Amino acid sequence: MAKQPELDDFRVPYFDDGKKNTKFSLDAFDPSAKPFSTGSKDSDRSRLSEIGAQLDNLQERLHAQRKRRVLLVLQGMDTSGKDGTIRAVFHEVDPLGLRIVPFKAPTPVELAHDFLWRVHSQAPAAGELTIFNRSHYEDLLVPTVVGELDAKAFEQRCCHIRQFEEMLAYSGTTIIKCMLHISKDEQRSRLQSRIDDPTKHWKFDVSDLDARKQWDKYQAAYRDALAATSTDYAPWYVIPADSKTHRNVMIAELLLRELEGMKLEYPPAKESLKGIKVE
Secondary structure (H helix, E strand, C coil): CCCCCCCCHEEEECCCCCCCCCCCCHHHCCCCCCCCCCCHHHHHHHHHHHHHHHHHHHHHHHHHHCCCCEEEEEEEEEEECCCHHHHHHHHCCCCCCCEEEEECCCCCHCCCCCCCCCHHHCCCCCCCCCEEEECCCCCCHHHHHHHCCHHHHHHHHHHHHEEEHHHHHCCCEEEEEEEEEECCHHHHHHHHHHHHHHHHHHCCCCCHHHHHHHHHHHHHHHHHHHHHCCCCCEEEEECCCCCCHHHHHHHHHHHHHHHHHHHCCCCCHHHCCCCCCHH
8 A cells, every 4th residue: 555645755854964965856756746635626725724724723822822933935936836825825814923025136235235134034023923935045046046156155055044044943933944846837837827818917027937948957956955954943845836726735734734733822811800890
C-alpha cells in the first residue's frame, strides 16, 4: 500500500551548519501534483471552508493572548497564486489581528538602507498573524538573476536572512515559508488569460514576460535560496501550485497544523469582573 503523503514530505531539508545542501532540487516536486486534494474542486473548497473556521478560532486566541506571533511567507513566480492564496485561505478568518504586507520593488529610500531594513518593521507584532506577499527573498532572488549579486554576496545575504529569522523565532515568532511551485506551461496559460481578458489587464505587466524569459535562472536561484535558508526555526515548504484549489488546501492544512501545535488558549478569566452586573 502506497504511503500517504505528509506535509513534511514537501519541506526543504534543513540547512546544516554552513554546508550547502547539494541534494535538494525543485525538479523532485511535480507542480501539477495534488497530494492533499480531497477529490474535486468542490470538495477542496468545502475542506478549505472547514479549515477556515478552525483558523478563525485559533487566530482569535492568538490575538487575544498577544504573546505569540505568526509569519507566513508566500513566494513564487508570477501567477503562482500569492494573492489568490490569501483570499481563499483567509476568507473565513476575522481580519482583526491579521495583516497582509505586499513587497514591491524597493524605493530609493529603502535602497539607501540595508536590504532587511524595510522588512523588519513589517514583522508581526505580538498577537498578529502577518502574511508577506513576496518578502525579503525578493532582495535575494531578483538581484541574483539580473547579475547584481555574485556567489559570495548571495551567501552573505543568505546568512543575514538566517540570522534575521532566527532572531524573530527567538522572540516568539512562528515562521512558515511557502514556495508556490508552478510549472512553466501553467504560467504561460495564466499570463495569456490576463492578456486575453480586458478585466485582467491591470494584473499584467510587460516585465512579467521579461522575467519569464529567465525562467531557468529563477528556478536555479529559488533552488539555491531555499536550500540555504530552510532551517528548523524557519522551514521552507514546496507547494505544488498548478491546481489553485489544491494549493489553497495544502497551505491551509500547513497553517492549521502549526497553529494547533502552538496550544493557543484564551487569556485567564479576570477575577475582578466576577459578579459585575451591567445596568
